[in-house]
Amino acid sequence: MPVLPARALLLDMDGTLVNSDAVVERIWRRWADRHGLDGDEVMRVVHGRQGYASMAVLLPDRPMEQNYADNARMLAEETADLDGVVPVPGAAEFLASLRAQDVPYALVTSADVALSTARMAAAGLPMPDVRITAESVGASKPDPEGFLKGAAELGIAAADCVVFEDSGAGIAAGHAAGMRVVGVGPRAAAHGPDVVVRDLREIRVEAVRDGAGDDTRGGVRIHVGRD
Template structure:
């Protein structure tokens, strides 16, 4: 499966770098300000989900409702805090095997794209010093629909000028696995076999490839 792919599309958080911890810290601070506790277990529900949908889930956990305009301000405040955290990122925070695997794919002539809900994807890639390894970056600024909708992967595939069946998606979230399969692509799950059981292949990280 991996030997024949012409395009590889990677999620960002949990596949390339672990920024989930910084998202969690920022969401937890917002929840604290709103008067309730947001746990790491709660945070699992936010994996691979857009910023506004994540906020809706957080407010649902807290049993709170706000007008749309206030929610936009909350999401912006959370993002400012998150950007403050990730501004300290550097290449040392790349997950094991990432740079070697991407470099190997480039040497084989495989097209490489990022397919992420993050609106800070390009900023993060620059911080990690790996922007030049990607032929296309499709992030939350380019898509209207969140995973499990396949939009992000279909756009990435189009930017690589490939067909869906020629691409493989690398994902760490259940919603991302579903999105990749809905796009007509094979999916490699990064992480737990129990959580990612729908993936075509599940591995602990890119370092094993």
């Protein structure tokens, strides 16, 4: 199995820890219908980005003020619609392992505080102590700002962080931040992550306490693949 050394993990939420595809499909396809856009084309763009950034790609001539207003309405819709939100297989065990071993990690999501809190709760997953949400950044993925802020909050150099992501925008953001990326799920493989897993059951994180890592920074080995 491949083994990635690291000192911290930066975790996307949607598609990585939480499977929210059902509600994302419902809400974005309704939006596509309202604007006369092809739903399949819209779905190829929206994963990983903040809503206003997706709208800017899909409606390039529309004023950004309208995108921000539309984004606020859609965030409220998404927060209220939790039907079908479930954990990605292995997510609960993965997060429990990080906590039990005192591994530094952070959530880095394009969702805002309300949406990320609602979806993590609906999936039955604990919210990480350190989280970078839409309110924390001035630029959406694929800009690396979110991941760089996550590393800074943890006090870990970017090169010592490993990103877990499912989307093209998120994978690009991780690489732009100078980080290695584990691609999670079926969307990830097409976007060039360093390694790919089907879900989080194929990840085992081992804290290093024998001098091979930095004990004060939580050195870890990330084992990728099924035992």
